[in-house]
Amino acid sequence: GDSVTQMEGPVTLSEEAFLTINCTYTATGYPSLFWYVQYPGEGLQLLLKATKADDKGSNKGFEATYRKETTSFHLEKGSVQVSDSAVYFCALDQGGKLIFGQGTELSVKP
Amino acid sequence: NAGVTQTPKFQVLKTGQSMTLQCAQDMNHEYMSWYRQDPGMGLRLIHYSVGAGITDQGEVPNGYNVSRSTTEDFPLRLLSAAPSQTSVYFCASKGVRGATWHFGDGTRLSIL
Numbered sequence: 614g615d616s617v618t619q620m621e622g623p624v625t626l627s628e629e630a631f632l633t634i635n636c637t638y639t640a641t642g643y644p645s646l647f648w649y650v651q652y653p654g655e656g657l658q659l660l661l662k663a664t665k666a667d668d669k670g671s672n673k674g675f676e677a678t679y680r681k682e683t684t685s686f687h688l689e690k691g692s693v694q695v696s697d698s699a700v701y702f703c704a705l706d707q708g709g710k711l712i713f714g715q716g717t718e719l720s721v722k723p
Numbered sequence: 724n725a726g727v728t729q730t731p732k733f734q735v736l737k738t739g740q741s742m743t744l745q746c747a748q749d750m751n752h753e754y755m756s757w758y759r760q761d762p763g764m765g766l767r768l769i770h771y772s773v774g775a776g777i778t779d780q781g782e783v784p785n786g787y788n789v790s791r792s793t794t795e796d797f798p799l800r801l802l803s804a805a806p807s808q809t810s811v812y813f814c815a816s817k818g819v820r821g822a823t824w825h826f827g828d829g830t831r832l833s834i835l
Binding site: 716 | 753754767771772813817824827828
């Protein structure tokens with residue numbers, strides 16, 4: 614069945630460091646891909662999305678490109694801030710279902 | 724426009740009790756889903772629905788029942804609560820033509 618695999622955490626970075634969180638997926642067909650963020654004690658927020666191959670989603674300095682050839686949707690940010698500390702979830706949407714990866718906890722230190 | 728509303732926000736149950744978690748959306752969305760979130764395991768799909776009268780099992784359906792008698796409501800029933808069902812439960816919805824899922828604020832459920 615469809616699945617999403619994320620880089621394991623927790624990830625600890627210093628402020629202004631470069632961030633990459635890897636995400637790969639297994640799916641039949643052509644799913645839409647998402648990154649969600651969950652700040653401590655809060656619900657889920659959509660961070661960015663891509664609906665077809667080679668699309669780049671971007672928001673708040675975060676970017677991810679839908680790579681069909683490598684079935685990947687890696688999340689990147691050039692310079693992280695303490696306020697980016699959260700859990701990040703990669704997800705795919707196909708057939709009326711949204712399937713999540715296990716989440717990657719990011720902690721940014723000043 | 725309320726979006727996706729989950730009730731209750733918190734609940735404590737004893738082992739063996741039954742209860743229903745409510746989920747309602749006012750956006751006329753066809754797709755609705757229930758997830759549970761446990762530490763280190765992300766959000767796992769319990770049951771989902773692609774329209775009124777149609778439901779299907781997700782990754783972790785055991786111990787839970789759902790029904791979808793109207794477009795707006797998608798209740799999740801715990802038949803006989805077990806400590807392993809202690810979790811945070813999220814409901815989500817999406818329109819057929821939309822790309823964005825809308826999430827409720829979650830229900831924190833503890834089973835003693």
